[in-house]
Amino acid sequence: MDLKDVMHAVRAGWTRIAAGVLLGLLVAGALSLLSTPQYSSTTRLFVSAASAPDTSAAYEGDLFSQERVASYAEMLTMEVLAARVVDDLGLSLTPEQVARKVTATVVPETVLLDVTVTDTSAERARDIAASLGRQFRAEVARLESPAGAGSPTIEVTTLQPAQLDRDVVSPDVPRNLALGAVLGLLAGVALALLRRRLDNTVKSREHVQEITGKGLIGSVPQDPRLDQAHVIAVEGGYTGSAEAFRGIRTSLQFLDVDHPPRVIVVTSSVPGEGKTTLAVNLAAALGQSGSRVMLVEADLRRPRVTRYMGLIGGAGLTNVLAGSAELAEVTQPWRDGNVTVLAAGPMPPSPSEMLGSAQMRALLETLRTTHDFVVVDSPPLLPVTDAAVLAALADGCVVTAWSGVTRREVLAEAVATLSRVGARCLGVVLNGVRHSTALGQGYGYGYEADPDRGGPSSATVSVRARRRRWGRIGRARVPAPLVPAVRSESGRTAS
Known part of the structure; x- marks a missing residue:
């Protein structure tokens, strides 16, 4: 790092x-x-040798006192003196408890001793310090008096008596x-x-390049407006998200000047990574530039394109492939007419087989001749095989990932899936990009048919998501690696 x-x-x-x-x-x-508040009281003691007859003897006496003073500091914290203090003051404490309250320090390069007593009572701290000074002087006089001599060789004088101090020293x-x-x-x-070290999600251009070997086509910032508007690429002026979609359009147009991709499948590793939002906005941005665009709603299990674009989702792609309707009968123009939408139509018993059929290949070839670009919104790659089948029929595939949510191994497996079917991965679009990690919560998902569409359900992806304040990262069981908890197609809704 x-x-x-x-x-x-x-x-x-x-x-x-x-x-x-x-x-x-x-x-x-x-x-x-x-x-509990603690109070302290300090007394300062002066240790000196007995009066000397000359200067030399006085100097030697001073050295002798300095040698003794360190030992005296140790003696002041011993239980022997503490026991005498207990008897002197009539305390209800043991000598050991009193000794633990005493701290004796030597002032460097002097014969001064500072004796500090700390206690929960300011008065008792003062009394113990004063009594300890008296008991210490008496003990030194006893110890330093030569046998048969009348006066001790060391004298202890109180320079600063213990005072009552009501200032709290602890806490x-x-x-x-x-x-x-x-x-x-x-x-x-x-x-x-x-968390950064353990984070295994995709967050940057470097991550995309390292994981997939493909370039980052563009990145879309988080935008709450996508929850309601869904299509904002045609907004006038400069907005972060709209400009991002226009930038992705430009990147795809100049991705391969000699052989530009015209039939583009938009997919993701797992649900909730913004593929449908990207598909509708990419189509809108291409149409805004004057290109004739066909937007195909090929996610037959969970169609969202028509709802996002405010269109009717009746007959559509499956009717054309089944031969029950002509293409011109089921397509719907959007806004100025540069973008035409082919809705999903009724869900067939086997979406993968229908999307990989010869009829689907022929339809894409027909659309290639009548439109400048064909944008196909497909299901995600890992839960079902629909996207891989479609990608093999197209000029290229764009894979979306959600910044800070999509796990690296999941994105790598999605790109590897495209490689196994011989599909061309044009690159990756990173959605939900922002400077800080996305906040929210994870939740489980399954990729199945909508209840109101009927037909057998597809393979499902079960998820065990962890709710985290700092982001939405879950674990999933798929035919491939772990997958993240889902996020919305348009900022926060699932698709």
């Missing part, structure tokens, strides 16, 4: 990072509020909050990096 990946992970996971900081602050604040709320924020920040960043 390079710096670019790290920055992308941080940018995409900023909500989790912010949540980590907030959680750290909340935990630190809660712990601070639940902690240190500002410090705890700062520490909680830092730990939360680190946890959030670590989670974002881990």
